[in-house]
Amino acid sequence: MTKLFQLLVEGLGQASTYALVAVGFVIIYKSMRVVSFAQPGLMVVGASFVVFLATEVGLSFYLAVPLAMVLTAGVGLLVERTTLRPMVGKPVFVVAIITLGVDVVLRQIVNRYVGLNLRPIGDPWGLDGFSLGGAQVQVRHLVMMTVTSAVVTGLFVFFKRSRTGLAMRAAAADQETALAQGVSVGRVFAISWAMAGALAALAGVFVGTGGGVDQQTWTVALKALPVIIVGGLDSIGGAVIGAVIVGLVESLVGGYQADLFPFLGQNFNLVSPYVIMVVILLVRPYGLFGTARVERV
């Protein structure tokens, strides 16, 4: 029982990271109909900013994180203005590959900064944990869960209540009509990328807590791709629920697979998100909460 509880907490902690990256993906998809493969790059850019600000410049961690989020939002904005603005109207697949190219470039720059060693991110809690009814609970997982819940709630309120959120929802539903109503769709694109950058930075901070940032950190963001597919490409709530499903499955498989299904090999939990994705897509080809596109001739 304690093992199950521990696995659940770890799974939810991982799910928070995935949720943040996935929500970033979904926000960009909703506005531009493009899956931005640049999210892993933005994530490690954000993490590197925090490493720089918290360890080299010496700012407090709690100040470094929001500042890094703002800086990464700026990077996202820059990427959108330079590489994606000229591609409005081009086929979606082409734009997705452009974001892949951007990701390659961003990661090379980050790798040069990070170097070969694990760079600590300067978080004040590290790998501290405490015992809760016999189970070991890590502080960082609790922090991840609370911060992500707060951020996701904030996003929901933003989209439902604020004028900008309304504008973004309108642009996501129908760009031409939104333009006719006076919504600046170009600004919506820019804000989507800035938000995705900030969320990716926060996710990067979470991935870096407890251990550090190194040249392999970006692969964590790749697991957010099954999350958005499971949840549905255009549903923010779906992204969060998908993240919870994928995080929990990954954690439970990691804990129990060695005993129950040893023939699947070691570290099967690393590919279990993709298996879940395929299973769910067989049943619901647009993800759990994605809107089915009506295909016309």
Add this chain to the structure above:
Amino acid sequence: MKLASRPERYTSYEADSALLNTPAKRLGVVVIVAVALLVPFVAEDDRVAILSDAFVFAIAAIGLNLVTGYAGQVSLGHAFFFGLGAFTAAVLGGEPGGRTIGYGLDMVIWLPAAGLVAAAAGLLVSPAAVRLRGLYLAIVTLGLVFLGEHLFREAKPITGGVGVGRPAATPKLLGYRFDQPGLFGLDLSGTQKTYLLMLVFLILAAILGRNVARSAVGRAFAAVRDRDIAAAVIGVNLARQKALAFTVSSFFAGLAGALLYVRTPFIEPSAFNLGLSVQFIAMILIGGAATISGSIMGALFITSLSRFTQDLTTGLPALGKALTLGGFFSIEAVQTVLYGVLIVVFLIFEPRGLYGLWLRFRNYFKSWPFSY
């Protein structure tokens, strides 16, 4: 009857849809093949080796172009089929009695088998293409690459495991060895012989790919890509065509995977990763989607890119210093950044890729002096 001044006046369907339908094309192909045959005798072995690898990647790129460029089914999983072909060949053609499984068979057996096993895997994956569209299909094929990586990591008797790897198939075709020097009295090195073998296979693959593209199957692929519901309405069986597209492209990928390791006879299972899939996509996008010559140009371009940047930075040290920002970036980092930037630049400015650049060049001279 043919008019020399009207090369594109075709008087029969066969002439119109022929592979080399203008005299310029015929001459061009003869010249290119002649140059390609002469290269190993004038260039050093390491450049010949790069070209040999480029030819193998071109075979895989042709396969990817058939499924993604012609049939419109985005496949980010090409690296998986490539790896499957490589390991099938290694198992069937590898030395028996080592740490990993090997049967020591001839290339006549392991090469087609590699293609067929990869094609069977492609056939198994194709129902996903029927059910899913666009980006969903792309991400599922991405998942295939990760599943494949996991499989290759765990199947140690076949692959040797990460970081260890295994020896590849011995390249003997009907008993004749391609990795050892000597050819009927001519003193050719193993690399040169491998290059010539790959050139032959590339020409065969290109003809095969082009024939698929200009046949009824190719037209069905294009219909599926452009308006699949309309295609279904006029009687194109979508499930069948998508299955065919994936099967054929995976066959090419499997062949290429088996052939790549003729030159460097050691396979490491972590080589078949997302980066390799992205490289194939880059080859067809930079070369030109939905064209066979574009796949070849893209493969040559991408494969020679790293050597090219190396030559550039040693030949023009000022440029080298500028590119590496005065030594801040390593040369490998510059190569990767250049690769990413090239993808972005080509897609923004010339979406038809290198083939599009060639078309612009050719049309300028074709329509001269009315080139505006």
